[in-house]
Every structure is written in C-alpha cells, then in structure tokens.
Amino acid sequence: MINDSLDDAASLITGRAVDVDAVLARLYDRPRWDRHLFYPVPRAGDFSALARFFALPWNNIGHRLGNPPGGNHTKPAERAVLAWAADLFFGLRTEGDWWGNVTTGGTGGNRAGLLAGRDTFAATAVGYYTDSDHYSIPKLMHELSIPAVAVRSRPDGEMDYDDLYDRLRPGAPAIVNITAGTTTTEAVSDPGKVSAVLDAAGITDRHLHCDAALSGIPLALDGLLETGPLHSLAASGHKFLGVRQPTGFVVGRRLAHRREQHIAYIDTIDDSPAGSIDGLPVLAMWYVVATLGDNGLRAWAHEARETAAYLRDQLVRLGVPAWRHPHAFTVVFPEPPARVLRDWPVYRDGNGGCHLVCMPGVTREGIDAFVAAMADALRAAAA
Ligand SMILES: Cc1ncc(COP(=O)(O)O)c(C=O)c1O
Structure with missing residues (x-):
C-alpha cells in the first residue's frame, strides 16, 4: 500500500x-x-484572516450550547453555523425545535443522522441506501447495527424509486439515506418521492436522512432541495464552503429521544458524534458564511x-x-x-x-x- x-x-x-x-x-x-x-x-x-488561530488549541467539545472550560473554543461560531443551517434546511429558528452538531466531515454527520434514526426506533428499523451512495453509508449502517438493504440507482445516479418499493420490508420502520449530490454524478434523489413510496407501502415509522455532503448547501440556497420530509441532514464544510480542513455539520428536527449526558469533566452536555473536535475549521465555516x-x-x-x-x-x-x-x-x-x-x-x-x-x-x-x-x-x- x-x-x-x-x-x-x-x-x-x-x-x-x-x-x-x-x-x-x-x-x-x-x-x-x-x-x-x-x-x-x-x-x-x-x-488568511484566521491564520493566527492556527497556533492555538481550539477544542469545541460537547453540546453546541455549552461552553467548555478555559475559553479555548469557537462555540459562538459553532452555534451560529448550526442555527444558519437549521434555518436554511428546515426553516427552524426556535431553540428546541432542532438539534445539531459540528462534525469531522460528511461521514461524521451521516453517522449522527443514521444514529438518530436507529435510536428513534429502538433498533427495530431497516436501513435503505442506494448503490450510488457514498461508501460510508453501508459502512455506517454496519457500525450502527442497522440491517442494510441496497437499492438500485438509475444510470444517472438517482434512486430507483420502484426498486425501493420492491425492497421495503413490510412492517419494519425505515431509515432511508437520501443523497443530495452523489459522489460520482452529483445526482440528487427526491425526499418527496421516497416519502410517497413509504406511504404507498404503509410505512409510517421512518427516518429520512439526507447525505448532502457536496450539494446540499448550494441547492438549498437556490430553493432546489426539498427538505419537508427529511428528519436530518449532514453536509461537509470542506467541500462547497471551501474550508481547507475537513469539517462539517449535521442538523435535524427535534427528536423524541436523544442521548444527552452532563459530563462534569467538560462541564457541559455530551451529545456529539465526536469527542474533541477542532474549533478552527468550525470558525472557518462561520467565517465564510458571515463574510459572503x-x-x-x-x-x-x-x-x-x-x-x-x-x-x-x-x-x-x-x-x-x-x-x-x-x-x-x-x-x-x-x-x-x-x-x-x-x-x-x-x-x-x-x-x-x-x-x-x-x-x-x-x-x-x-x-x-x-x-x-x-x-x-x-x-x-x-x-
Ligand atoms: C456524497 C458524499 N457523502 C459523504 C462523503 C464523505 O465525506 P467526508 O470524507 O467528509 O467524511 C463524501 C465524500 O466525498 C461524499 O461525496
């Protein structure tokens, strides 16, 4: 190698x-x-305006609303980026109506979104993804012990909705990964069509997660991303936003159950897919959104x-x-x-x-x- x-x-x-x-x-x-x-x-x-931050250890550990001890975090920037994303993707502006974390990249955000689906249905759900989804999606389903079903995609990369219908397991809650911008053709699958397929199959227990690593932000800014049926969405910060270090975020609608635990050592709530997380690229995400x-x-x-x-x-x-x-x-x-x-x-x-x-x-x-x-x-x- x-x-x-x-x-x-x-x-x-x-x-x-x-x-x-x-x-x-x-x-x-x-x-x-x-x-x-x-x-x-x-x-x-x-x-380059952020260059002086490089030499210092910024650590955004813990819940977005907490301020870990010592001040060496960029939590205000994190809160602003996540609030911007909750509004952009879900039109949610009221604290408590949504959850969100900054992540190490697209994979970390997808992990948190799929985990939210698994926790909602106490591990009874089946996961669906297409063969054009990023390789991390079946891997994450494996890691999270979500039984995973591969659905065919069309030659242009979009989900084959008929094949989804055929492969649905009747009676089992569904966690569906819907990609907005596949890795190879940048195809966008349609959450409305996925929702209609689940309706037709009588599956009401569902968590629709959108892997929007590359295309979610530009599509949503132009009103081209349907997010009504979605429960969670993850995007990368080192793709469209241009941040040089790998970074990203996940946001979702309020969940009935979410594991959150106060930790004395960090004096904040731990609800995050990561432990320590670099605050510099988080600051860079905020910087690009705030300046542009x-x-x-x-x-x-x-x-x-x-x-x-x-x-x-x-x-x-x-x-x-x-x-x-x-x-x-x-x-x-x-x-x-x-x-x-x-x-x-x-x-x-x-x-x-x-x-x-x-x-x-x-x-x-x-x-x-x-x-x-x-x-x-x-x-x-x-x-
Ligand atoms: C569609 C899609 N999802 C997820 C990822 C994974 O992102 P990351 O490498 O930031 O974890 C990628 C990366 O290229 C991607 O194209």
Missing part, C-alpha cells in the same frame, strides 16, 4: 538524520493544484455551474459524450485516453467513466488546460 518515497525521507524510526525542511518543502509543493480537478477539493475563499452571506455563496454556486456547463460544452465539441445534471458542478464523461490519465490525477469510477468537479474557484483557464490535453490525446489516438 505504501509507495511514497517521502516516507523514507520522513522516517524518524531509522535514527538517520532527517532533513525536516526538505520533507516539509516536498510535501507542501507536491499537490498539482492546477490539475487537481477530479475531486471536490476546496479552492474558493480566503481564510447567502448571496455571496449563491454567486459561488452559479459561477461553478457556469464553469461546469462550459466544460461540458468544450468536451462535447471534441466529440466526447459529456453530460451533467443541470444543478451540478460535476461533469461526467468516459475515461480519457491513457496519455491524459498519465499526466492528470483523473478520478476513475472503475466502470469506464470518470468526472471532473468544477468547484467554486476552478477557473476557465484550468478547464481550458484540461480540454487542450484531451484534444491532444484524442488527436494522437486518432492519428
């Missing part, structure tokens, strides 16, 4: 003198940011979609059958020629497809460079 020459250089175990400066320089210089377009890597935003506001974030999303439309058009012009969902930053196309794969860190889906994600901050110049490489490679392959 380990194949990085830097591991040798960085090893402290052998007792050899280590050129620490050289290791740092090589690690720092290694990413080819201009070519790193195939994953939703954060690019937009300027967080909903309008600024919306502008990021619109620009990213325009860049994605531009990329799609350029590829189609080359004869590449590229496509995208109209809301998406992601452009899907067949795996490029070997020459492109050699020079660009292209994501491949293992089935002959790949995609490029036009995150906020990806420029047309960056896109043009990729399209030029594709054009060269296609010309060479044709010759």
Whole structure:
C-alpha cells in the first residue's frame, strides 16, 4: 500500500538524520493544484484572516450550547453555523425545535443522522441506501447495527424509486439515506418521492436522512432541495464552503429521544458524534458564511455551474459524450485516453467513466488546460 518515497525521507524510526525542511518543502509543493480537478477539493475563499488561530488549541467539545472550560473554543461560531443551517434546511429558528452538531466531515454527520434514526426506533428499523451512495453509508449502517438493504440507482445516479418499493420490508420502520449530490454524478434523489413510496407501502415509522455532503448547501440556497420530509441532514464544510480542513455539520428536527449526558469533566452536555473536535475549521465555516452571506455563496454556486456547463460544452465539441445534471458542478464523461490519465490525477469510477468537479474557484483557464490535453490525446489516438 505504501509507495511514497517521502516516507523514507520522513522516517524518524531509522535514527538517520532527517532533513525536516526538505520533507516539509516536498510535501507542501507536491499537490498539482492546477490539475487537481477530479475531486471536490476546496479552492474558493480566503481564510488568511484566521491564520493566527492556527497556533492555538481550539477544542469545541460537547453540546453546541455549552461552553467548555478555559475559553479555548469557537462555540459562538459553532452555534451560529448550526442555527444558519437549521434555518436554511428546515426553516427552524426556535431553540428546541432542532438539534445539531459540528462534525469531522460528511461521514461524521451521516453517522449522527443514521444514529438518530436507529435510536428513534429502538433498533427495530431497516436501513435503505442506494448503490450510488457514498461508501460510508453501508459502512455506517454496519457500525450502527442497522440491517442494510441496497437499492438500485438509475444510470444517472438517482434512486430507483420502484426498486425501493420492491425492497421495503413490510412492517419494519425505515431509515432511508437520501443523497443530495452523489459522489460520482452529483445526482440528487427526491425526499418527496421516497416519502410517497413509504406511504404507498404503509410505512409510517421512518427516518429520512439526507447525505448532502457536496450539494446540499448550494441547492438549498437556490430553493432546489426539498427538505419537508427529511428528519436530518449532514453536509461537509470542506467541500462547497471551501474550508481547507475537513469539517462539517449535521442538523435535524427535534427528536423524541436523544442521548444527552452532563459530563462534569467538560462541564457541559455530551451529545456529539465526536469527542474533541477542532474549533478552527468550525470558525472557518462561520467565517465564510458571515463574510459572503447567502448571496455571496449563491454567486459561488452559479459561477461553478457556469464553469461546469462550459466544460461540458468544450468536451462535447471534441466529440466526447459529456453530460451533467443541470444543478451540478460535476461533469461526467468516459475515461480519457491513457496519455491524459498519465499526466492528470483523473478520478476513475472503475466502470469506464470518470468526472471532473468544477468547484467554486476552478477557473476557465484550468478547464481550458484540461480540454487542450484531451484534444491532444484524442488527436494522437486518432492519428
Ligand atoms: C456524497 C458524499 N457523502 C459523504 C462523503 C464523505 O465525506 P467526508 O470524507 O467528509 O467524511 C463524501 C465524500 O466525498 C461524499 O461525496
């Protein structure tokens, strides 16, 4: 598994003198940011105003409403981000009508949302997810001892609602993961349709969780995400919001039962999927929302979609059958020629497809460079 020459250089175990400066320089210089377009890597935003916070140990342990002892937390920023999210996704503004935590990323938020569903039904529920959901969803269901049923997705990545109906276990409460922005095609499944399928099957005991890691925030800002039937939603902070360190949040409607315990040691309530949690990226989420506001974030999303439309058009012009969902930053196309794969860190889906994600901050110049490489490679392959 380990194949990085830097591991040798960085090893402290052998007792050899280590050129620490050289290791740092090589690690720092290694990413080819201009070519790193195939994953939703954060690019937009300027967080330099937060640089002085980096040297200090910010720890947002515990419930959002608690202030752990010592003051070395960014809880006011956490409270503001979660209140913003509860309002954005659920229109809830009254304390007590919702719950929420900051997390280590999308997976942590999904874990808390699925756990809320499992706790609601005292472990009698069955979990449903689609084969286009993020790999963490079946893993989390396994970890949480939720019996998991895989539902087919359509070729464009959206849930196949007929297949969901066919696979429902009559009589068992349902925990359904609904993805808003699948990892490979950025497909968005429809909570209203899922709800209608559960109604048709007579399943009223349900917890609908939305894995909105990438697309939830931009869709909700444009009123394009149906959240009425949802009980909880998780999003990443290091995707659309541009925070450089992994982070995220989960919010949900008030639950009948939620495990919350006062802990003397941290002098606050523990209700969180994490223990210690870095307060710096939480502060960064607040910073980007506070400085840009909903309008600024919306502008990021619109620009990213325009860049994605531009990329799609350029590829189609080359004869590449590229496509995208109209809301998406992601452009899907067949795996490029070997020459492109050699020079660009292209994501491949293992089935002959790949995609490029036009995150906020990806420029047309960056896109043009990729399209030029594709054009060269296609010309060479044709010759
Ligand atoms: C749809 C989706 N959900 C969840 C995740 C997991 O997020 P994280 O890596 O922040 O835990 C990802 C990551 O790419 C994702 O694409």
